[in-house]
Amino acid sequence: MKITSARVIVTCPGRNFVTLKIETDQGVYGIGDGTLNGREKSVVSYLEDHVAPCLIGMDPRRIEDIWQYLYRGAYWRRGPVTMRAIGAVDMALWDIKGKMAGMPVYQLLGGRSRDGIMVYGHANGADIAETVEAVGHYIDLGYKAIRAQTGVPGIKDAYGVGRGKLYYEPADASLPSVTGWDTRKALNYVPKLFEQLRKTYGFDHHLLHDGHHRYTPQEAANLGKQLEPYQLFWLEDCTPAENQEAFRLVRHHTTTPLAVGEIFNTIWDCKDLIQNQLIDYIRATVVGAGGLTHLRRIADLASLYQVRTGCHGATDLSPVTMGCALHFDTWVPNFGIQEYMRHTEETDAVFPHDYHFAQGELFVGDTPGHGVDIDEALAAKYPYKPAYLPVARLEDGTMWNW
Numbered sequence: 001m002k003i004t005s006a007r008v009i010v011t012c013p014g015r016n017f018v019t020l021k022i023e024t025d026q027g028v029y030g031i032g033d034g035t036l037n038g039r040e041k042s043v044v045s046y047l048e049d050h051v052a053p054c055l056i057g058m059d060p061r062r063i064e065d066i067w068q069y070l071y072r073g074a075y076w077r078r079g080p081v082t083m084r085a086i087g088a089v090d091m092a093l094w095d096i097k098g099k100m101a102g103m104p105v106y107q108l109l110g111g112r113s114r115d116g117i118m119v120y121g122h123a124n125g126a127d128i129a130e131t132v133e134a135v136g137h138y139i140d141l142g143y144k145a146i147r148a149q150t151g152v153p154g155i156k157d158a159y160g161v162g163r164g165k166l167y168y169e170p171a172d173a174s175l176p177s178v179t180g181w182d183t184r185k186a187l188n189y190v191p192k193l194f195e196q197l198r199k200t201y202g203f204d205h206h207l208l209h210d211g212h213h214r215y216t217p218q219e220a221a222n223l224g225k226q227l228e229p230y231q232l233f234w235l236e237d238c239t240p241a242e243n244q245e246a247f248r249l250v251r252h253h254t255t256t257p258l259a260v261g262e263i264f265n266t267i268w269d270c271k272d273l274i275q276n277q278l279i280d281y282i283r284a285t286v287v288g289a290g291g292l293t294h295l296r297r298i299a300d301l302a303s304l305y306q307v308r309t310g311c312h313g314a315t316d317l318s319p320v321t322m323g324c325a326l327h328f329d330t331w332v333p334n335f336g337i338q339e340y341m342r343h344t345e346e347t348d349a350v351f352p353h354d355y356h357f358a359q360g361e362l363f364v365g366d367t368p369g370h371g372v373d374i375d376e377a378l379a380a381k382y383p384y385k386p387a388y389l390p391v392a393r394l395e396d397g398t399m400w401n402w
Ligand SMILES: O=C(O)[C@@H](O)[C@@H](O)[C@H](O)[C@H](O)CO
Pocket: 037, 170, 210, 212, 262, 312, 313, 314, 315, 316, 339, 389
């Protein structure tokens, strides 16, 4: 069996997605997601110019060997562009293998560990009152877990505050828009949101919050401590994780569970945090961390240290990644939760899929492969549109982490 073509399809049904389609001499094809929000074209070039020519003629059944070829063979290891390109190939190859076997991917991984996948949705509002109302909306929709982000008085366009009830789309302009940040204001305001949420809705639902890399370790420890009475499911990205040691300080000061990893590419980014039990949830995902082949290695390492999974699932990860993540979640023994930001109707139409939402959970179907396809004719109607993630500056103009 041979790979006969590897084509990249870029489409923008509301936001940009990079999809790789691998075709074979036996008529079976597979698709994978390589979307890198705000830097999409770098992955397009990596795939078209440097990966596709190598794939032609290879045996698509050799998933592991092709993964090693692309990882070791590049010489320049790791990084978001390389690992997303590898991730796209890997997803497409698992799709092909599933189709050949007549089995859904979760069966190939080892079979079912659970029926439904608990997901969390994104509730947000301009202030505490609006955010409390938005959380109520998610509770009415049946969600068991909800992430809550609020605008903060005095901060321009605080992270996580969207424009519609169910959709939050950060890549909002053809050049990065400038948002603001003020740690003191956030530290005074965010705990009040969770106090109000618990007063209003009690303790039956899981609540989550994303610090989006804004706090220093000391400030993150302060926030974690303040949030303890409200029993969060997790506090995410409370401080930047390049320096994994920094989490020791946070960890020693708070029992609020910690989650990290949506920008991680490989097991090496996760290793110290996991082995030192400095986090509770690892957020690496299929597209970000080199596909299913690599993500399951991260999950296996995490399981040794009682760290559970919580795959990134924002809208900049296409339905192809979501489908693959759900197969992974259905299998992985140390599952924690899955993020689920809903895609727009246009996106769902471009990527027909067999997963569905019911009562706070997502369910995978039994279609052979990963169960997500691309309607190429429809995709062609939405050409690439430059879109950037915002940047953040402090009040005095200093650049900060968005
Ligand atoms: O937890 C999350 O989903 C976020 O941190 C993302 O919205 C993130 O900002 C985007 O994926 C960036 O592209």
